[in-house]
Each structure stands twice: as structure tokens, then as C-alpha cells.
Amino acid sequence: MHSLHDRTxxxxxxxxxxGIVLTLFPVWIAFTASTLPPQxxxxxxxLLPGAEGAATYRTILFEGARTSxxxxxxxxxxxxxxxxxxxxxxxxxxxxxxxxxxxxxxxxFPGRMLAFWTIFITLMLPVEVRIVPTYQVVAGLGMLNTYAxxxxxxxxxxxxxLLFRQFFLTIPDELVEAAKVDGAGPMRFFLDTVLPLSRTNxxxxxxxxxxxxxxxxxxxxxITTRADxxxxxxxxxxxxxxxxxxxDWNLVMATTVLAxxxxxxxxxxxxxxxxxxxxxxxx
Amino acid sequence: MRRKVIFRNRWLPYxxxxxxxxxxxxxxxxxxxxxxxxxFLREDMFGLSSTFVWFDNYRVVLxxxxxMAAVRRxxxxxxxxxxxxxxxxxxxxxMVDRMLKGVAFWRTILVLxxxxxxxxxxxxxxxxxxxxxxxxxxxxxxxxxDWNPRLDGTDAMILVVLAAAWKQISYNFLFFLxxxxxxxxxxxxxxxxxxxxxWTRFRTIVLPLLSPVTFFLVTVNVVYAFFDTFGVIHAVTxxxxxxxxxxxxxxxxxxxxxxxxxxRSAAQSVILMIxxxxxxxxxxxxxxxxxxx
Numbered sequence: 168m169h170s171l172h173d174r175t176x177x178x179x180x181x182x183x184x185x186g187i188v189l190t191l192f193p194v195w196i197a198f199t200a201s202t203l204p205p206q207x208x209x210x211x212x213x214l215l216p217g218a219e220g221a222a223t224y225r226t227i228l229f230e231g232a233r234t235s236x237x238x239x240x241x242x243x244x245x246x247x248x249x250x251x252x253x254x255x256x257x258x259x260x261x262x263x264x265x266x267x268x269x270x271x272x273x274x275x276f277p278g279r280m281l282a283f284w285t286i287f288i289t290l291m292l293p294v295e296v297r298i299v300p301t302y303q304v305v306a307g308l309g310m311l312n313t314y315a316x317x318x319x320x321x322x323x324x325x326x327x328x329l330l331f332r333q334f335f336l337t338i339p340d341e342l343v344e345a346a347k348v349d350g351a352g353p354m355r356f357f358l359d360t361v362l363p364l365s366r367t368n369x370x371x372x373x374x375x376x377x378x379x380x381x382x383x384x385x386x387x388x389x390i391t392t393r394a395d396x397x398x399x400x401x402x403x404x405x406x407x408x409x410x411x412x413x414x415d416w417n418l419v420m421a422t423t424v425l426a427x428x429x430x431x432x433x434x435x436x437x438x439x440x441x442x443x444x445x446x447x448x449x450x
Numbered sequence: 451m452r453r454k455v456i457f458r459n460r461w462l463p464y465x466x467x468x469x470x471x472x473x474x475x476x477x478x479x480x481x482x483x484x485x486x487x488x489x490f491l492r493e494d495m496f497g498l499s500s501t502f503v504w505f506d507n508y509r510v511v512l513x514x515x516x517x518m519a520a521v522r523r524x525x526x527x528x529x530x531x532x533x534x535x536x537x538x539x540x541x542x543x544x545m546v547d548r549m550l551k552g553v554a555f556w557r558t559i560l561v562l563x564x565x566x567x568x569x570x571x572x573x574x575x576x577x578x579x580x581x582x583x584x585x586x587x588x589x590x591x592x593x594x595x596d597w598n599p600r601l602d603g604t605d606a607m608i609l610v611v612l613a614a615a616w617k618q619i620s621y622n623f624l625f626f627l628x629x630x631x632x633x634x635x636x637x638x639x640x641x642x643x644x645x646x647x648x649w650t651r652f653r654t655i656v657l658p659l660l661s662p663v664t665f666f667l668v669t670v671n672v673v674y675a676f677f678d679t680f681g682v683i684h685a686v687t688x689x690x691x692x693x694x695x696x697x698x699x700x701x702x703x704x705x706x707x708x709x710x711x712x713x714r715s716a717a718q719s720v721i722l723m724i725x726x727x728x729x730x731x732x733x734x735x736x737x738x739x740x741x742x743x
Binding site: 176178179182183186187189190191193194196197200208209211213262263264266267269270271272273274275276279282285286288289290291292293295296297298299300301302303304305319320321322323324328335336340343344347352353354356378381382383384385388389400401403404407416419420423426427430431433434435438441442445446 | 453454455456457458459460462463464466467469470471473474475476477478479480481482484485488538541542545546548549554556557558559560561562563564565566567568569570571573574575576577578582583585588616619620621624625628677680681684685699702703706707712715716719720722723726727730
């Protein structure tokens, strides 16, 4: 007879160990490269960190990478742009989705289904399938190279609206009736009952949407032409240039580490909400 | 599905919907209609006037050997990314599921790449596989492999597939693990008592019960490979060398924004739109079935 856990799972430990190494190795190498002098990187001595880290990070954060081969703006500004973009997109998507789901679930009005399907259809229209006309609309509205242009066009969210709608449908009728008996109007009920009940859903969505906003690529590439409006992810690829041996990899990798850190910290700090958000948004 | 108890208000629901519908109409619906409209137009060489040409742009795009090569390339790329992201994820999930302790800890580390942007994953791999300074590239060269993704199209394709898949493994792993942990342990124990070994249990019980999750993940991974890997391509190879890694989304962007051939880019966009609609429909069919269960 076989049992399910009959011996020390050596095979499992080996496979998981290999998985951990494959997961962390690229990030570890980026970190060590960011602390090493360029000569060490050229020699390929990358396994252990060096002592140049503080100087390298100070340089790219506050002065920018200004070498003979590139002139990148200070990374602190790029981090700020990414932070604004991620926060505004996450907060904006949550805010407009929670109120539109509330309208669709708690009211009956002409055009209700039309509104619902109009929101739903955005699932099928990612930026990637309408690149040029979307750029033209944003340009026509004078929103190129602005924070509004970076964020507002992305804050419609079918996923978040569907998630809140599903949750609102589970709120018991008795709660609504009780509120009505107490003379509470729809906005009072929304603020006093529905929003507090939605806390865990909002937190879970926030993690996913923060990462979504931070990691945007095609959108900021289209909307910004000024280097000081770049996000950090765009900033990195601009620093690489041709990606040859002449690239200042210590500077590029320091920027890469800084680009990974904020979303990684959000995932680590909000692990439970992250897993819930990931599973919920795919329903 | 509707609620029984609702509020009555003539204008409030419209007010609540206004921001979402406004953004949707201006930045989603209108540009999409524009894409369809532009796909039927051709601009003169100065971009001053345009004429309605019916399906000419589609005919030109579909007759272009360059476009059909990009279609085949995208198919190869998507299948490779999906396989390279799904297989290791399933293996890891099965192993973590076998652990009695520390599941949350292993999961925490293994899902980290989800937080990393596709373009950043691309940069990490570009560095590791750089022929002159890359750690892995040095090992390959030492092992006698002639590795140079900047000159060799196949090497470049392998590089972008690895980078794109590495980032996606974490996502697949999380869903496989959730699927595995939802399988009743009593079922597996009963099979074990009947003398079924580990591999037999996996093949006859676990895999069939995982098939809905697997099907769902296949569509998610294909969508990811088609649309979300633009950053990987743009950061790592710019579609090169000699277009060896130019996938459809990258080509639509390049033809529209860099080469400013709006009509042909729009025709490509509309073709991609049909792909997304088909994939989304497949995904929702699956979800419908899951709701019925």
C-alpha cells in the first residue's frame, strides 16, 4: 500500500529548490551587478555583491546616468512618475468601478443593461488593438506628456466593475430594507454600509491594480515623449540603447532593482490580498 | 440576476455611471470605431487626404509575406511561451502541494515575478544572456554553444520566449496550486489504499480534475503571449534581428507609430481585435460552465 506522504519528499525539495533558484537568480544577479564596478561586471564576477552600491544608487537616483554614452534623467523623478501612475490608476479604477457597480446593482433605470454591456465590452479592447486611434484621441485632447494622459484613459475597468457587481449581489436584502426603514437614502447606504463591507475587495483589487499601473509599458511609450515624463520601466529600456558591451550595466541594473522593489514590496506586504485579488479578478 | 430591493432615483444612477461610461466611450469605444473606420481608408503620400478603399488594406496586409511571416512567428512564440510557462508551473505546484509544511512560504517566493513588468523581465534576461557580459551566455559559450541573440534569429526568439515565460510561471503556479489544493485528499487516499502509485494517481485523478484550470490558463497564457509581451520584445530585441522576433502586436505598433501607415496598421488592429474577441469568448464559455457546476 502506498500512502500520500510516505517519506521525506526529497524530490519535491529538489524541484522546489530549483524553482526558487530560477525565480531569484535573475534578480540576485541584477542586485549584485548594481553594487559592482563596471570592470567586475565585464570580468563576469557577478555572484557576490560589491562595495560600489551606495555610490551607484546615489548617482542614478539624484543625478541620473550621465556618461559619455547616455544622458538619463535622475531615477527619483522616474520613480515619482511611476508611483503617481500606479496610485492614480489603482485608486481611479476602484473609485469609478465601485460607483458604477452600485448604480447597476441597486437601481432600476432605462438603459441599465446597455450601460452594463458598454462597460463589459472594454474587456475585449486592450490598447494593443487600437494603438494609433487611441494615441490620436489623447493627442487631440492635448493630454500627451501629462499625468492625466498617462492615467485617465486607463481607469475604465470592466474587471473591477464585474467584481464589485458580483459582491453587491450577495449583500442581503434585509440590510437594504433596514436602511430604508431608517430613512437612509441611497448615498447614505452606500457610504455607511456598502463601502465598509467592500473593504477586503478594495484591498485585494488595489494590489493587483497597483502592479498593473506600475508595469504599464505600451501606454507610457505612446503618451510621453519628454524624458522627464518617463516611467521607470520606460527609463530602463531607454538606458540600454543597443544593449551591447558598452552599456553601463551597473547603472542599468540599479535602475532595474529600483523598478522591481515597489511592486514586489506591495506583493510581500499584502500577500493575502494579492492572492485573493488575483483569483477574484479572473472570475 | 437582479436584486429584489432597490432604490428609486431618477438621475443618481446616471451620475454614478457617468465617469466610467465617459472614459469608456472616449478612450475605448471611440478609438476602436476609429480603428475600424481607418482600416477602410488609405491616405495619400503626404497624409493630406484619404480615400475609402473598402477591403484594400486587408487585402494588402494579408497578401504581404511579411505579415504572414509575423502570423506564423506569433503562433510559434505563443505556443512556446504557453508551454514554457505552464509545464514548470504545474511541476512546481505539484511539488509544493506535496509539502506538509511551508506551503505559504514557498508560494510567497515563487509568485514574486508576477510583480515584475514584462519589459523588466526582458532586461534581466538581456543582461544574463548578453554575449559579452552575461553570466548565462558565458556558460553557454564555455559549453561550446555559439550564442548570439543579436545576430542569430533563433537565439533571439529563445531569449524573448524565456523572458516572457519566466514572468508568467508565477501566475500559472498560483492557479495550479489552488486547483490542486481544492482536490479532496480523501479521493487520493482512497486511490492509494487501492494500490495506485503516485504517478497513476496523478494521471488518473489529479490531471483530469485540473483540466478546467489548465484550459483556463492556456487561454490566459495565449492572451498574455499575444498582447502583454510587447514590452519584452521592445526592450530586448526591437523585433530583430531581421524581424526574427517581430510578433503581430509589435508589427501593428511599428507600422502605425514608427512607419505611420495608418490604414494598414488599423487593418492589423482590427484583425487583432477579432483574435481578442474570440479568445475572450472562449474564456467566458469556460466560466459559464464553471458557474453551472
